[in-house]
Amino acid sequence: MPKSKRSKLVSLTQTDKKGRDNKERIFDEVRSNLDTFRYAWLLNLDGVRNQVLQELRSEWAGSKLIMGKQRVLQKALGDTIEEEYKENSSQLSKLFDGVVGILFTDEEPKVVKDYFESYSKNDYARANSKSPIDFTIPQGIVYSRGGQIAEDEDIPMQHTMDPTMRNTFKLPTTIKKGKIFLEEEYPVCEKGETLDVRKALILKQFGVACSEFKVGLLAYYDNKTTSVEKL
Known part of the structure; x- marks a missing residue:
């Protein structure tokens, strides 16, 4: 297992105390879960609604789904080799696309892929989206x-x-x-x-x-092999 870089000081964007506290909490949660679970999955969650998030968290109760500001999540993983928390975790940081969440889990990749490839939710169309029907x-x-x-x-x-x-x-x-x-x-x-x-x-x-919501699988990090698999 690569050496942990938990003690390395990383500067987060300055903001009010409440906002800063929340950023620090999410930052610490990402690193704590990187230490706890074998896999960290990068999920594209563009257009996700709170009800869907609650459902996903319920169905993955033994795992941990974290959302937050993109820069905070990236900083927690590490932007560069010098700043990465785990060996090669900066590679995952470079693959963010759109609204992203990180799913930490011990489930095997096939289980995660099968679940999200079959997962979809009918949703109401939003303003500025294209109508799929007359x-x-x-x-x-x-x-x-x-x-x-x-x-x-x-x-x-x-x-x-x-x-x-x-x-x-x-x-x-x-x-x-x-x-x-x-x-x-x-x-x-x-x-x-x-x-x-x-x-x-x-x-x-x-x-x-008339709108369909699906979760996009971007990549995952394997703590055991310290490798990143891009999807």
Whole structure:
């Protein structure tokens, strides 16, 4: 096992005390887990939501998933050979891409690969993302799923939502016999269109989970062999 460099002083960006304390905590956690687990996996988590993070941490309860500011994570691993905490850990530091988390685990690489290659979550599209579908709200009574399922399987949207439909979503709705109504169909978005905040909110309101979230595997560090495997 290579010599530990835990005692080496590394300067973190100066900030307020609370922010500095959090950076130091994450820095120490990364190094502590490098000492504890055999593997350190670099995961791309672009677009991850808190609920998904909680699920991942629950399913990998025997391991440790750490997220934090990229520079803090890189500093903990070491930017250069001179600063690296473990032999070759600076090689992992150079492979950061996007929003990154580090999964520390003793599970064999095949187990980790199989899990994340099969893992996906349907999610609501966000503002500035591309719409993967065409979505149009049909003419007539406005139902909770906006025409995605048959009317006899759906329920009319509550009339109390009409102000939100008109004022927030800018839909030309009216109230007829206590139900929200559209005089004609309303095209919300087309496939490939860049969504603004309003359209993303409309899709979420009607339960259109048309985006898919997947975890990207970037690389992993093996504490036993001190090698980095790029994926």
